[in-house]
Amino acid sequence: MLTLAGVLGFPVEHSLSPAMHNAAFRELGLEWRYVKLPVPPERFEETARSLPGSGYRGANVTIPHKVAALRIADEPSEAARAIGAANTLTFADGAIAADNTDAGGLLSALEAEHVEPVGMRALVLGAGGAARAAAWTLREAGAADVSVWNRTPQRAEELARDLGIGHAGRPAPCELLVNATSVGLRREEGALEELHLADLDPPSVVVDLVYSREGPTPVQAWGERAGATVVDGLEVLVRQGGLSLRAWTGREAPLDVMREAALGLAA
Ligand code: NAP
Numbered sequence: 001m002l003t004l005a006g007v008l009g010f011p012v013e014h015s016l017s018p019a020m021h022n023a024a025f026r027e028l029g030l031e032w033r034y035v036k037l038p039v040p041p042e043r044f045e046e047t048a049r050s051l052p053g054s055g056y057r058g059a060n061v062t063i064p065h066k067v068a069a070l071r072i073a074d075e076p077s078e079a080a081r082a083i084g085a086a087n088t089l090t091f092a093d094g095a096i097a098a099d100n101t102d103a104g105g106l107l108s109a110l111e112a113e114h115v116e117p118v119g120m121r122a123l124v125l126g127a128g129g130a131a132r133a134a135a136w137t138l139r140e141a142g143a144a145d146v147s148v149w150n151r152t153p154q155r156a157e158e159l160a161r162d163l164g165i166g167h168a169g170r171p172a173p174c175e176l177l178v179n180a181t182s183v184g185l186r187r188e189e190g191a192l193e194e195l196h197l198a199d200l201d202p203p204s205v206v207v208d209l210v211y212s213r214e215g216p217t218p219v220q221a222w223g224e225r226a227g228a229t230v231v232d233g234l235e236v237l238v239r240q241g242g243l244s245l246r247a248w249t250g251r252e253a254p255l256d257v258m259r260e261a262a263l264g265l266a267a
Pocket of ligand 1: 151183
């Protein structure tokens with residue numbers, strides 16, 4: 001029988017997850033299908049709860065449902081609880097387990113570049129869900145000092161207070177920088193100025209969670225020009241997807257196949 005997984009969001013038209021996961025299922029010889037599930041906020045809970053009865057083993061959750069996904073979970077992971085949001089639901093034995101694989105995905109992408117955050121001074125730009133996951137992950141991974149900067153300072157202060165980390169009045173020199181804002185998605189002119197990076201030397205490690213199939217974003221290009229180790233958002237996306245797939249299927253994710261599919265290169 002066909003087993004299902006999907007992505008709950010609003011909107012989800014542009015999600016790369018179906019291409020990535022369906023390619024992985026084919027590669028693993030699994031009779032699974034991954035579908036887009038556009039659901040408005042007022043229908044999220046009833047839809048999510050109905051999925052197991054309709055043949056779903058799991059779901060990814062994206063904007064704007066990540067906080068609600070944690071709320072409906074019977075078994076939240078430590079990461080999901082600490083971050084306050086979940087991006088992966090797993091349905092088994094009548095219970096809903098929730099995890100936040102954005103955290104593990106970031107760590108795995110850093111490891112792939114041989115970056116070990118222990119002892120590093122890290123700066124996270126942004127104060128939304130992605131920033132919260134990144135800041136928590138880096139703190140847990142042993143970064144010596146994690147600060148957060150955000151355009152709206154009150155949100156940075158709130159995040160810093162919640163996680164017991166610092167907040168910066170302006171981006172300052174560090175060793176590892178994560179762009180967890182949405183700036184740079186459309187390669188807009190002035191992206192570096194908006195993030196106050198134009199006059200700053202890039203640190204040795206630059207992560208841009210913004211992802212695109214069209215080549216380097218402004219923040220990636222900024223890091224690359226200075227010879228930094230650059231981790232791009234597509235790699236983090238592929239690895240968070242791989243962790244979700246493992247939670248649902250118990251199989252190791254074929255990351256190369258998922259990466260090709262995410263890049264639109266799959267046959
Ligand atoms: P979000 O909750 O909407 O947060 C957006 C953040 O961007 C806020 O901190 C906002 O600041 C900031 N921002 C927006 N426009 C700005 C501007 N012009 N100048 C300075 N700051 C600006 O979004 P999110 O869910 O955290 O996601 C953030 C980004 O990460 C998105 O591009 C998303 O696609 C990406 N992401 C990637 C992955 C991955 O796997 N690669 C996973 C999750 C998210 P204010 O508070 O001042 O509005």
